[in-house]
Amino acid sequence: MAPNGDTPDSRKLERDLARPEAYPLPRPGAVEVRETHISWAFLTEGDVYKVKKPIDLGFLDFSTLEKRRRACEAEVVLNERLAASVYLGVVPVHRSSDGHHHLYPDGEVVDWAVHMLRLPDECRADSLLARGQLSSVHIARLAQHIADFHARCTTSEAIAEAGSICAVTQNVRENFTSTAPAIRRFVLGDEAREIERWQLSFLARNAPRFEARQRGGFVRDGHGDLRLDHVYFDPFVSTSPAIPGQGITILDCIEFSERLRAGDVCSDIAFLSMDLIAHGRVDLAEALLAHYARASNDYDLYALVDFYESYRAYVRGKVAMLRAQASTDPRVVEDAEQAARRHFLLALAGARPALLPPVVVAVGGVIASGKSTIADALAERLGAPVVDADRTRKAMMGVASTDRLDVPAFEGPYDPRVTAEVYAELARCAGVVVRSGRSVVLDASFRTREQRAVLRTLAESLHVPLFFVECRAPAGVCRQRLERRALERGVSDGRLAIFDDFIARAESVEPGEFNEREHIAVDTTRPVETTMRALSERVRFWPRGLVA
Structure with missing residues (x-):
């Protein structure tokens, strides 16, 4: 099996589901395909069907039909917490006697898809940001929404282990090990060594803080992948500060690994603040942290947030690197390589001095x-x-x-x-x-x-x-x-x-x-x-x- 899921069968599935004829009546007028390093999403006018690639990357395993089915079911259940009306269920992908893949009931079940409502791209947080329309009101409401979500998230002794100094150190070391063969394509050797030195030394110096967070109940079964392109604002309520949780939908939590989904709530919110920084909005990133700390009464997160932003940036760099390695499209490769370098350099900036001296x-x-x-x-x-x-x-x-x-x-x-x-x-x-x-x-x-x-x-x-x-x-x-x-x-x-x-x-x-x-x-x-x-x-x- 190719590590990027690029097999004759999987590429045929991708081509077949890109055809309007593959869908039940009334058939869509067109199908748009969006590919990540782990899935294909097939978008019609009002629906999305997401199929997981048949891959095993170590930290996730979709290598068998049964594993992909279970992952699809987990995705629907877990995302009901923040997007209940969007995730409609799991549907089988059939292959008919003529060898074509489709989503209507005829033929052998050869794969599974998560069925979702399609939300308007223009309401996505990164789209709003690109148009200069993501305001401080959006950020304040989003911070409150995530704080309320974290307060509801489950925790247990097993979940708390995901935020232990041992678990976090293991995740960090795994990042460095998996990127070691190729990271010098994106950053200098001294830069790569400095990221590793800073993150590991931070962990060693601050082990008691991680242990205190673990004991204090701050490690929860959260989202794990809080990014701007997973956040949607309802345009009819998104500018009203009086309705803090209404009109916000957050998609695509990590479903394939509780170990990577669970963690310190600081790590969760730091993913989103890091993404704002990566998009050039340090001001909104700091506003997000400030509003979140106040809403959750969790000011102790400031002791760890720079580390978690660096860690999350490195993870995004690793994902972009995998995407660059998996694609044969020169434009995709170029975009992914630029994203990898940008995020690895952002990880290096974890120990950056403040833009303004504190008062x-x-x-x-x-x-x-x-x-x-x-x-x-x-x-x-x-x-x-x-x-x-x-x-x-x-x-x-x-x-x-x-x-x-x-x-x-x-x-x-x-x-x-x-x-x-x-x-x-x-x-x-x-x-x-x-x-x-x-x-x-x-x-x-x-x-x-x-x-x-x-x-x-x-x-x-x-x-x-x-x-x-x-x-x-x-x-x-x-x-x-x-x-x-x-x-x-x-x-x-x-x-x-x-x-x-x-x-x-x-x-x-x-x-x-x-x-x-x-x-x-x-x-x-x-x-x-x-x-x-x-x-x-x-x-x-x-x-x-x-x-x-």
């Missing part, structure tokens, strides 16, 4: 002073995650971020001792982010000198600049905002009933807490853009137009 920006103020609005706007311009006290507190309490903790002021979850623990966790999460080379935005009231002192200790321990943005608004404006907030479902527990108590116990910023450059007071009754322009004179933002 800690804390946004504080009284209830309803506009902190979260300013924090979110700053985070977007810094390419940074927001770590906020409201979500952190509720995660520590074991409740959903939008659940109300309706208690009297400074009692229960808001007792000063609990609040001190919340601020300690804010600082810990911020430290993880900054040590990855990224800036961080903290969103909390910082109403006491003791709470603000945490910021000074944090910044000095990290050796990074500190900025305290103090949000101010007249009390009457704050009360109006709280009246409106009472009608909405949100994260904050701030409400009118506790506003006066909060004001009474807020401690103003004293001289000496911050220097003149660090302390920035803003009037949140002014337009946000006006405030951002003023802040840009003190805090260095991501340069406009810089994407890669």
Whole structure:
């Protein structure tokens, strides 16, 4: 058997299923064939039929009819998690007495196909990106959608092993072994050795982090192949931030290997952030990570995400290399070789320095002073995650971020001792982010000198600049905002009933807490853009137009 599945029978199957006559009535007007290194997809006007190549690549084995049938069935079941309405079932491929392959019921069953609805190419994330239409709203909704998916994904002792330091190291070494004979066609020998050295040394240095993630339940039976060309947005709801999970479909999870599908959720989301980087959009990649970390309350992913992006880039380089080796079409070979080199070089960039030196920006103020609005706007311009006290507190309490903790002021979850623990966790999460080379935005009231002192200790321990943005608004404006907030479902527990108590116990910023450059007071009754322009004179933002 040819390693690329290129046998007389398989090529005949490909030619036969490219004919409209091979399909049941009403027959399609045309059939488009798209080939990957492991399958053929036959696209009609409204349907897709995907046939797996009869190959054994070691990490997958489709070498027999029975193995291909089982793989097709697994693909349908597993993809129901993120694309239930798209995967319609498994259908037999028949061969009639005249030797032609077809999908209507006549003749010997010689193969199997996954039957899917065809989604519009123009709604695919990579297509939107190519047209300049993939927005920050798309990215925020996608991050929330994936975070919700990961929260539902199963885990077990066996699944958790897939994220162990031993398993990850095995996967990395297998990558290097399988690419060793040919990788110097794509990168220099020194470059190949540097990728291997960096990835293996990272694993050795950070083994306790991988073990902690494994113990903490972050290793799950996820998707395994999160790429832009697997993500589709419904055009009728894709621009609405109010429906975070609706209108997003994600196809083609790995079905042939639980070992490769399961892993740290950081590895899953890093595949997608890496793909955005590979498409020249570092800004959207960082936004994806920031929104995902906040939605999942998983800021510890920042300690590992650069490694996983490098690992995922290397995997994509390997896949492109296999595609180049398998094809006889010069155009396919050229495109695959370029993709292989691009991804191998991206893997080399895993230890790249940050585009902007990291800073800690804390946004504080009284209830309803506009902190979260300013924090979110700053985070977007810094390419940074927001770590906020409201979500952190509720995660520590074991409740959903939008659940109300309706208690009297400074009692229960808001007792000063609990609040001190919340601020300690804010600082810990911020430290993880900054040590990855990224800036961080903290969103909390910082109403006491003791709470603000945490910021000074944090910044000095990290050796990074500190900025305290103090949000101010007249009390009457704050009360109006709280009246409106009472009608909405949100994260904050701030409400009118506790506003006066909060004001009474807020401690103003004293001289000496911050220097003149660090302390920035803003009037949140002014337009946000006006405030951002003023802040840009003190805090260095991501340069406009810089994407890669």
